[in-house]
Amino acid sequence: MYAGVWLLLLLAAGTLGVxxxxxxxxxxxxxxxxxxxxxxxxxxxxxxGNGSTIHYVWSSIGAxxxxxxxxxxxxxxxxxxxxxxxxxxxxxxxxxEPADSVLYSTALAFTRxxxxxxxxxxxxxxGAAERYFYPSYDLSNFVWENANNTLNSSSLSFHxxxxxxxxxxxxxxxxxxxFKVTAYDRHGRDAxxxxxxxxxxxxxxxxxxxxxxxRGNRSRFALEMFTLEEKSGRKKKRSVRSIDDEYTPTIFxxxxxxxxxxxASHAQxxxxxxxxAYGSQNGTRSDSLPCVVHGLQDMxxxxxxPSIIQAFYGEQLxxxxxxxxxxxxxxxxxxxxxxxxxxxxxxALVGYGTPPRDSFSVLVICIMAxxxxxPLVLLIMGTILVWYLKKTVFTNYQPIN
Ligand SMILES: *[C@@H]1O[C@H](CO)[C@@H](O)[C@H](O)[C@H]1NC(C)=O
Ligand SMILES: *[C@@H]1O[C@H](CO)[C@@H](O)[C@H](O)[C@H]1NC(C)=O
Ligand SMILES: *[C@@H]1O[C@H](CO)[C@@H](O)[C@H](O)[C@H]1NC(C)=O
Ligand SMILES: *[C@@H]1O[C@H](CO)[C@@H](O)[C@H](O)[C@H]1NC(C)=O
Ligand SMILES: *[C@@H]1O[C@H](CO)[C@@H](O)[C@H](O)[C@H]1NC(C)=O
Ligand SMILES: *[C@@H]1O[C@H](CO)[C@@H](O)[C@H](O)[C@H]1NC(C)=O
Ligand SMILES: *[C@@H]1O[C@H](CO)[C@@H](O)[C@H](O)[C@H]1NC(C)=O
Ligand SMILES: *[C@@H]1O[C@H](CO)[C@@H](O)[C@H](O)[C@H]1NC(C)=O
Ligand SMILES: *[C@@H]1O[C@H](CO)[C@@H](O)[C@H](O)[C@H]1NC(C)=O
Ligand SMILES: *[C@@H]1O[C@H](CO)[C@@H](O)[C@H](O)[C@H]1NC(C)=O
Ligand SMILES: *[C@@H]1O[C@H](CO)[C@@H](O)[C@H](O)[C@H]1NC(C)=O
Ligand SMILES: *[C@@H]1O[C@H](CO)[C@@H](O)[C@H](O)[C@H]1NC(C)=O
Numbered sequence: 001m002y003a004g005v006w007l008l009l010l011l012a013a014g015t016l017g018v019x020x021x022x023x024x025x026x027x028x029x030x031x032x033x034x035x036x037x038x039x040x041x042x043x044x045x046x047x048x049g050n051g052s053t054i055h056y057v058w059s060s061i062g063a064x065x066x067x068x069x070x071x072x073x074x075x076x077x078x079x080x081x082x083x084x085x086x087x088x089x090x091x092x093x094x095x096x097e098p099a100d101s102v103l104y105s106t107a108l109a110f111t112r113x114x115x116x117x118x119x120x121x122x123x124x125x126x127g128a129a130e131r132y133f134y135p136s137y138d139l140s141n142f143v144w145e146n147a148n149n150t151l152n153s154s155s156l157s158f159h160x161x162x163x164x165x166x167x168x169x170x171x172x173x174x175x176x177x178x179f180k181v182t183a184y185d186r187h188g189r190d191a192x193x194x195x196x197x198x199x200x201x202x203x204x205x206x207x208x209x210x211x212x213x214x215r216g217n218r219s220r221f222a223l224e225m226f227t228l229e230e231k232s233g234r235k236k237k238r239s240v241r242s243i244d245d246e247y248t249p250t251i252f253x254x255x256x257x258x259x260x261x262x263x264a265s266h267a268q269x270x271x272x273x274x275x276x277a278y279g280s281q282n283g284t285r286s287d288s289l290p291c292v293v294h295g296l297q298d299m300x301x302x303x304x305x306p307s308i309i310q311a312f313y314g315e316q317l318x319x320x321x322x323x324x325x326x327x328x329x330x331x332x333x334x335x336x337x338x339x340x341x342x343x344x345x346x347x348a349l350v351g352y353g354t355p356p357r358d359s360f361s362v363l364v365i366c367i368m369a370x371x372x373x374x375p376l377v378l379l380i381m382g383t384i385l386v387w388y389l390k391k392t393v394f395t396n397y398q399p400i401n
Contacts, residue, residue: 024186025200041147060144062307065109071101090311106269112224113137125329156183175211193283195247202351222329233261273348295326
């Protein structure tokens with residue numbers, strides 16, 4: 001038993017350890033700052049910590065997108081020129097003051113949703129032939145609900161919910177797609193699947209398709225997005241094996257998009273998710289849908305549509321930033337189709353600094369400790385038992401005949 005206890009203590013010290021990240025941030029949420037109109041949605045999250053501020057700007061202007069801007073002061077401010085922002089050339093409409101406090105920035109935009117007919121139930125999105133694809137949904141032409149009504153300052157969340165405006169097939173009559181955003185003021189773990197671990201340096205995004213009528217009963221979906229990084233550091237994909245744990249059983253992979261900038265003098269941004277989505281609201285294991293990332297494809301400096309990304313980075317961003325596109329497809333071969341529950345949810349984190357990492361949970365440590373300690377206990381008990389039996393039973397043994 002001692003071996004087990006020691007192992008438990010060692011693991012507990014090594015992996016749980018002293019939480020190195022007790023950092024917290026004050027979160028301020030604002031809807032359309034400086035504008036009294038609610039015709040468009042722009043949400044500003046300011047996460048103020050000790051000597052730094054992380055600004056997140058979420059918007060459905062153009063394609064839904066987020067800007068992450070890290071400044072090394074608690075007093076940086078977001079400046080918006082609404083006239084310019086809503087004009088065809090929004091370059092320069094979004095800025096941070098003072099400009100030289102900006103140490104790092106990145107952006108992520110969600111551009112299209114692909115739907116294809118998975119005739120043979122192989123969930124092979126990249127291998128599906130062109131003719132099995134339905135016309136894709138272009139998120140930059142969706143109509144978005146007023147997000148001010150969804151803003152909840154106690155749960156630090158809001159959602160951007162939209163429908164296809166020109167909807168000849170009626171797919172969006174009873175449904176919508178939405179991006180639910182939750183900010184965090186401290187370290188913790190989500191209560192809902194896939195139980196993501198988070199810090200005060202990140203924000204959660206849940207992409208949800210709910211009630212949208214698929215155009216076939218074997219429909220599967222994929223989400224297209226793009227992200228950018230300064231020329232000195234191209235975004236790369238990193239697959240991290242996670243421990244099969246009590247929180248998301250059977251899901252072993254965490255994907256991270258991080259800049260490949262070995263010489264960076266400061267921390268950078270990340271985009272992280274577990275390779276799983278859920279096909280029902282309750283997010284149980286039986287409804288889990290593995291997801292696969294495809295890409296990253298170089299966009300050669302071309303922006304698909306004007307958006308807050310152009311508003312912040314300006315028109316010439318192609319010459320200063322590397323832009324890459326990627327798709328995340330949902331579903332598993334021989335699995336249920338979207339049609340079953342007409343529901344899909346996928347969660348990811350956008351953040352700054354070190355991406356959160358799962359370590360062995362207390363439960364797993366206990367199981368391991370027991371697993372390693374038990375044989376020893378059995379061995380000791382067995383020895384004692386044999387000794388005892390020898391002493392008492394066998395010495396009293398009398399042959400029957
Ligand atoms: C957003 O909602 C708040 C409270 O519900 C309201 O005071 C504010 O005027 C709204 N903002 C806009 C731009 O509509
Ligand atoms: C803020 O950070 C500085 C330097 O990193 C540290 O010396 C100081 O104790 C911190 N203050 C608080 C309140 O955490
Ligand atoms: C906002 O942008 C418009 C159009 O580009 C410009 O005319 C105006 O001066 C700008 N306002 C401010 C306060 O910079
Ligand atoms: C589906 O499977 C059939 C039979 O195996 C095959 O002939 C057909 O090409 C497959 N279709 C697709 C789209 O893969
Ligand atoms: C997906 O389909 C493509 C083309 O048909 C094929 O090359 C590839 O091996 C398939 N991938 C998987 C995982 O089956
Ligand atoms: C809306 O859906 C139809 C098909 O139902 C598609 O042709 C059209 O492109 C969609 N519109 C947008 C903005 O995605
Ligand atoms: C805001 O979130 C809290 C905590 O999740 C919840 O209890 C409350 O009902 C929400 N308020 C609204 C108006 O949705
Ligand atoms: C929308 O819901 C109504 C009632 O639940 C149903 O009758 C109708 O068929 C649905 N329409 C679509 C396009 O799913
Ligand atoms: C899809 O619909 C067709 C025709 O209505 C039906 O024969 C088939 O069984 C359905 N497939 C699934 C997977 O529900
Ligand atoms: C989970 O959701 C599905 C469909 O939405 C439902 O049929 C099932 O009963 C739910 N399971 C639990 C445990 O709530
Ligand atoms: C970018 O250029 C490369 C090589 O010229 C090409 O293969 C790729 O398809 C282009 N990407 C886009 C998004 O146009
Ligand atoms: C959070 O950001 C701060 C900079 O303000 C950085 O020092 C810290 O390491 C980050 N924490 C994590 C967990 O990335």
